[in-house]
Amino acid sequence: MGRENQTWMSEFILLGLSSCWDTQLSLFVLFLVMYLVTVLGNFLIILLIRLDSKLHTPMYFFLSVLSFVDICYTNSTVPQMLVHFLSAWKSIPFHSCVLQLLISLAMGSSEFFLLGAMAYDRYVAVCHPLHYTVIMHGGLCLGLAAGCVGAGFMNSMMQTIIIFRLPLCRNVINHFACEMLAVLRLTCVDISFNKVMVAISGFLVIMLPCFLVLFSYGRIVTAILHIRSAQGRCKAFETCASHLTVVSMCFGTAIFTYLRPSAGSSAEQEKMVALFYAVVTPMLNPLIYSLRNKEVMSALRRLLGKFNKKR
Secondary structure, three states: OHHHHHHHOOEEEEOOOOOOHHHHHHHHHHHHHHHHHHHHHHHHHHHHHHHOHHHOOHHHHHHHHHHHHHHHHHHHHHHHHHHHHOOOOOEEEHHHHHHHHHHHHHHHHHHHHHHHHHHHHHHHHHHOHHHHHHHOOHHHHHHHHHHHHHHHHHHHHHHHHHHHOOOEOOOEEOOOOOOHHHHHOOEOOOOHHHHHHHHHHHHHHHHHHHHHHHHHHHHHHHHHHOOOOHHHHHHHHHHHHHHHHHHHHHHHHHHHHHOOOHHHOOHHHHHHHHHHHHHHHHHHHHHHHHHOOHHHHHHHHHHHHHHHHHO
16 A cells, blocks of 8 residues: 555645745745855855864864765755745655655754764863874774764664655645655554654664763863863863854754654644754854854964965
8 A cells, every 4th residue: 555655646745834925935035045154154164174274183074074964954955945935836756755854864863973973072172182182083083974974874764764665645745845754744554653763763863962962061061170270161161162052952953853742742843943953053053163163263264365365
């Protein structure tokens, strides 16, 4: 039955955020600006880290990988959403829907693992500064980054296969993208097993990195409090403040969406939270890491200085 339905269901209809044409035009302009800021901001972070030798450290390596993941995540959903704002028929082919869910879920999962790896990096930098370069060597950083992305794709592949093997009775998705919980609402069979898998996946992908972050920052705070000089404590805290801000946004929205009781959730609430995570968070990441980071701002000034000299 499931395969027959999937073969017949050649496309899905996305309800999006609003049915009012004026509202859609306003949202198109707003999200287009946010999309451009997201892509350009994250690309600039990657470019600065690549070109400035002073940023060739483990912390900025992980930041460049995070920016790449954010670009991929945003491009998996936002361009299609922008097109649908100007379209009367908001459809997406079946295989495009599968690919969108696969990539967005993989990038989202990878980001949580990366934030955990970045928390470990900050823990080593603050708690073991004399052994930092020995512990966080290039091979370990590459292995951690590859492991984060690989684990994200493994989780996404498993969830996507399980979801799209279910028989689907409807093809109208109450969302702006092919999101996991929204697609599950289209099934015409009991999805208790899928809810268990979502809970297990949420624990492994969200809560385990969250526990690692909490453990790392617990040790970091303890180490900072043992620093005698106020200037030293301030400097140590500044190295972690940007990462902690991003962590709070990402884990907060994800826990709200995927780990709260299903009885307390609604499609509209999930849509708003997913919108924040898909559009707002990737846009804020480069702004938080650049505006709150003196080294990144110095690298930007050096790059602009070189560009002006060439002119």
